[in-house]
Amino acid sequence: MSAIEREIGGVFVPVSDIERARDWYRGFLGMEPGGEIFFGHIHVVPMAEGSGLVLDSKGFAGPHDKKPAFHFNTSDVHAAREQAMAAGASEVGPVTDGVFFTFKDPDGNLLMVADVPPAPRS
Numbered sequence: 001m002s003a004i005e006r007e008i009g010g011v012f013v014p015v016s017d018i019e020r021a022r023d024w025y026r027g028f029l030g031m032e033p034g035g036e037i038f039f040g041h042i043h044v045v046p047m048a049e050g051s052g053l054v055l056d057s058k059g060f061a062g063p064h065d066k067k068p069a070f071h072f073n074t075s076d077v078h079a080a081r082e083q084a085m086a087a088g089a090s091e092v093g094p095v096t097d098g099v100f101f102t103f104k105d106p107d108g109n110l111l112m113v114a115d116v117p118p119a120p121r122s
Contacts, residue, residue, distance in 0.1 A: 007051075008050070008051040009051060009052075010044065010051050010052045010053070010054040011051050011052075011053055011054060011069065011070050012054045012056055013025075013053060013054065013055050013056070013069075013105070013107075013109055014056060014057075014059075014107065014109065015055045015056065015057050015105075015107050015109075016057060016107050017057065018037055018040075018041055018042070018043055018055060018056075018057040019037070020106065021043070021055045021057070021105070021106065021107065022034075022035055022037065022043040022045070022055060024087070024088075024105065024106055025045050025053065025055060025105070026045060027087060028083070028084070028087040028089070029045065029072075031045075039058075041056055041057045041058040042054060042055065042056050042057075042058075043055045065104065065108050065109060065110040066110070067110065068102060068110050068111050068112040069109075070111075070112070071100065071111070071112035071113060071114040071116075072111070072112070072113045072114075073113075073114065073115075073116075074113050074114065074115050075115060076115070077095050077098070077099060077100065077101065077113065077114070077115045078095060080101075080113045081095055081101050081113070084101070084103045084113065088106070089103040089104060089105065089111075090103065090104045090106075090108075091103060091104045099114055099115050099116060100112055100113065100114035100115070100116070101113055
């Protein structure tokens with residue numbers, strides 16, 4: 001038995017302005033703006049399932065833009081791409097292989113939206 005659970009508790013995204021990032025991500029995901037900011041630099045965007053998205057402005061060291069660290073799920077990649085563009089995402093790429101596209105958030109972090117089956121659970 002392990003003291004460490006096989007579960008991801010949160011995915012961190014570095015941001016330069018916690019309030020702006022909080023409101024952008026919540027709007028991007030169809031949520032109302034606002035929500036609690038912890039310790040003056042952290043906001044957890046609740047997800048429908050799985051890990052929370054942890055926005056953190058402490059120690060922001062510039063964008064993470066080499067490869068996406070995670071992806072948002074979708075069942076309609078083309079509608080999701082339109083939503084990303086409407087939300088003001090930058091460098092929105094084309095839908096690739098009919099399943100995913102990448103874009104940058106307001107801090108320049110490279111993100112992805114994909115229509116892929118969920119990972120197996122054990």
